[in-house]
Amino acid sequence: MPIDIRRLLDDYEDDSVVIRERPCLNADTIVSRVMEAIPERKQRIPRKLMWMAAAVAVTCLLAGCVWVVSAIRLQQVEPGDISENELETTTELKNWEKDYSGALIEFEDAKATNLVSMTVDYLPEDDPIESYNFVTLRGELQGKGYDMTGIYLSDELLDQTYTYLCMEETGRVGPGYVIELIQSADVATRIFSLFGEVVTVKEGEFLGMEGMWLTNDPSKKTEAEATSEDAYLMNDVCHHLLLYHPTDHYVIHIAVYAERYDITELDRIAEGITIHTTDIANKPNGSCPNQSYDITPGRG
Amino acid sequence: MTEAEMRRRLHRGNRQDFEEIVRYYTPYVMTILQNQLGTEHTEADVEDVCMDVFLALWHNRERIHSDNLRGWLVRVARNKACDLVRKKGLRTIPLEDLVVVSDDHALEGLDQKERSRMVRDALHKLGDSDREIFLRYYYYEQKINEIAGEMGMNPETVKSRLKRGREALKKILEQEGFLHAD
Numbered sequence: 325m326p327i328d329i330r331r332l333l334d335d336y337e338d339d340s341v342v343i344r345e346r347p348c349l350n351a352d353t354i355v356s357r358v359m360e361a362i363p364e365r366k367q368r369i370p371r372k373l374m375w376m377a378a379a380v381a382v383t384c385l386l387a388g389c390v391w392v393v394s395a396i397r398l399q400q401v402e403p404g405d406i407s408e409n410e411l412e413t414t415t416e417l418k419n420w421e422k423d424y425s426g427a428l429i430e431f432e433d434a435k436a437t438n439l440v441s442m443t444v445d446y447l448p449e450d451d452p453i454e455s456y457n458f459v460t461l462r463g464e465l466q467g468k469g470y471d472m473t474g475i476y477l478s479d480e481l482l483d484q485t486y487t488y489l490c491m492e493e494t495g496r497v498g499p500g501y502v503i504e505l506i507q508s509a510d511v512a513t514r515i516f517s518l519f520g521e522v523v524t525v526k527e528g529e530f531l532g533m534e535g536m537w538l539t540n541d542p543s544k545k546t547e548a549e550a551t552s553e554d555a556y557l558m559n560d561v562c563h564h565l566l567l568y569h570p571t572d573h574y575v576i577h578i579a580v581y582a583e584r585y586d587i588t589e590l591d592r593i594a595e596g597i598t599i600h601t602t603d604i605a606n607k608p609n610g611s612c613p614n615q616s617y618d619i620t621p622g623r624g
Numbered sequence: 625m626t627e628a629e630m631r632r633r634l635h636r637g638n639r640q641d642f643e644e645i646v647r648y649y650t651p652y653v654m655t656i657l658q659n660q661l662g663t664e665h666t667e668a669d670v671e672d673v674c675m676d677v678f679l680a681l682w683h684n685r686e687r688i689h690s691d692n693l694r695g696w697l698v699r700v701a702r703n704k705a706c707d708l709v710r711k712k713g714l715r716t717i718p719l720e721d722l723v724v725v726s727d728d729h730a731l732e733g734l735d736q737k738e739r740s741r742m743v744r745d746a747l748h749k750l751g752d753s754d755r756e757i758f759l760r761y762y763y764y765e766q767k768i769n770e771i772a773g774e775m776g777m778n779p780e781t782v783k784s785r786l787k788r789g790r791e792a793l794k795k796i797l798e799q800e801g802f803l804h805a806d
Contacts (some may be wrong), residue, residue, distance in 0.1 A: 326722040329790065332743050332764050332797075334706065337699045339692045341759050343766060344774055346658070348651035354671055355646050358678045362639065427663045466625035467633065467644055488632070510640070 345520030387459070436509035437572050439464065439604045441485035448501060448580070448589055449491060459488035461602075464507070477602065485600050501580040503593060508573035509606040531594060533567040539582060540564065565590035572601070628691040642685075645693075646678050652694065653701050659765040660753060664712075673708060677701045702763070710760040720787075721762075723794055723803050737758055754789035761786055781793035 346352075388515040441461035459467070462482040465475060475482070487507070491500030521544040526537045541561050568575050576597060578590050625633075633641040657670045657677075675721070677700050681688075688696060747755050756775070760766045768786075772779040797803040 329721045329723050330706070330762050330765075331741075332723070334739075335699065335765065336740050336743055337690075337692065337695045337758055338763055339695045341756055341764065343652075343655065343659075343760065343764050344692070345651045346654040348654045350667070350671060351647065351650045351654070353675055354650050354678075355643060357675050358646050358682075359639065359643055361675065361679055362642070362682055457635065459629055459632055463625050463629035463633075467629070467641070469644075488631075488636075538789065564712070599663070 392531075406502040424545050435573055436507075436510075436606045439507060439602045439606045440505060440572065440574050441481070441487055441600045441602070442503075442505050442576075443485050443598050444489060444503060444593065444596055445598070447489075447491075448585055448593070451491065453489070457488075457490040458486050461485045461487065463487070465604075470604070475604070477604075481600060481602075501585065501589075501593070502578070503597070504577045505599075506575040506577060507606050511568075511573060511575050525532065530567060530591070533569050533576070535568075536564075536566045537587065537590065538564040538566070539587065563590055565594060567594060569599075572599075574599075626691075628695050630693050631688060631691055634681070634688065634693070637685060642682060645681075649697055650674065653697055654762065656698050656701045657705055660702055661709065662765075665708070669708065673701070673704050676704055680704075688800075720790070723797070733790075738754070742797070742800060742802060746793050748802070749796055750789050750792055752787055754792070757782055757786050757791040758793065 383516050439461070441464065461477070462472070464487040465482075466472060487505045488503070490502045490504075521541050525539070528535055537560065543561070562579050563582050563585070565578045566575060567577075576594065578593050580587075580589050580593075630645055630648070634645060653674050654670065657673050659681050661670055661673070677697060680700050681697065690696060747758065750758065753775075757771060760771045760774075761768070766774075768779050771777075772782045775782070777785075794803060
């Protein structure tokens with residue numbers, strides 16, 4: 325049977341040739357059409373989380389007073405139950421946005437500062453970093469469209485500091501643990517969505533940042549959640565820690581698989597994180613207005 | 625951003641990350657599709673297929689484990705373009721591009737992976753340059769002049785080396801028992 329020689333290459337996958345691409349004038353249209361066709365991530369707003377956020381504000385306010393009086397670094401606030409009364413009596417939040425109309429959790433004071441990356445001294449497993457699912461600072465910069473020829477950061481900083489680390493298991497994200505650094509420019513648009521019921525919470529200032537500890541139980545998903553596009557992301561009970569830096573405006577999100585790790589593991593991981601601040605202005609899709617020769621390591 | 629980092633971002637399932645990936649690869653995928661679909665199709669056809677490719681990427685994001693994301697996109701783009709071409713029955717195949725499979729069911733009967741392995745092995749027996757010309761012409765559907773321009777060769781040289789590669793590949797596949805001798 326005669327066939328087209330091209331049919332021999334059906335399902336063939338090539339990695340040896342890269343052809344020269346032509347300018348694409350309708351790229352924006354295609355991107356818009358694709359994004360419109362993709363279902364929106366479910367943005368549910370559980371009432372319980374509103375209580376949590378309100379309680380965080382109260383705690384932060386109290387913690388702030390303690391800081392002024394004692395002039396010492398604030399310590400972590402002990403966990404406490406959040407009562408509905410606290411919610412009702414709270415009229416202003418500090419940095420956690422209480423209008424949840426667009427996102428589960430927003431940060432009302434968030435504004436773009438400089439790009440940051442992290443190194444992590446403590447990880448619950450001893451796996452080499454290469455075995456992780458990760459995004460380096462270089463990847464973050466490239467992902468944001470910075471022209472790398474104008475970046476003069478050291479290779480060490482670009483390739484050995486990270487914005488995302490995920491212990492991957494059996495080829496899918498989770499259920500090990502995830503440490504992600506959300507840039508200040510992205511915080512306002514980032515959606516933290518947790519499936520199921522949030523069964524445990526504490527809140528307070530931790531390492532100079534505003535913290536929220538959550539445990540979610542996806543087995544208590546609603547029917548709508550269970551059939552949503554993102555349901556696969558959260559199938560197991562997880563502990564989460566969200567840390568918001570009040571002046572640099574980035575957020576550290578740490579999540580661990582509850583069956584394997586205790587919630588205190590979140591604190592241990594957080595304590596081992598060092599933030600590296602660049603002088604590169606942080607814009608979601610912008611170019612690179614400032615280059616940096618000098619990096620200031622250390623937590624802000 | 626490296627291909628591995630692209631894949632990691634893809635796995636995160638974040639819309640913003642995905643939009644960046646789509647924006648990054650759109651010109652490349654469009655170039656592939658324009659080559660595959662040629663002038664017989666409208667720009668709207670090309671756009672539609674391009675959109676299908678990226679929707680396939682989104683829906684399969686969890687199952688993609690190869691770091692060769694570009695290769696995955698090209699394969700899917702090519703297969704979707706081929707489906708459209710076959711559906712519309714627009715392509716005329718030059719005689720020199722026809723090969724005779726040894727069994728009417730050879731294509732369908734062979735496991736996809738087995739066929740890919742056989743073709744890959746045969747391709748790797750070609751010289752690097754001949755293989756690249758063969759792939760550019762038959763896989764990426766570039767025109768002779770385009771290949772010549774990108775590889776810095778005379779178009780006549782490309783033609784003669786393409787012929788040489790085609791004959792060599794046919795011979796290898798005949799020896800494997802997959803093709804009949806002409």
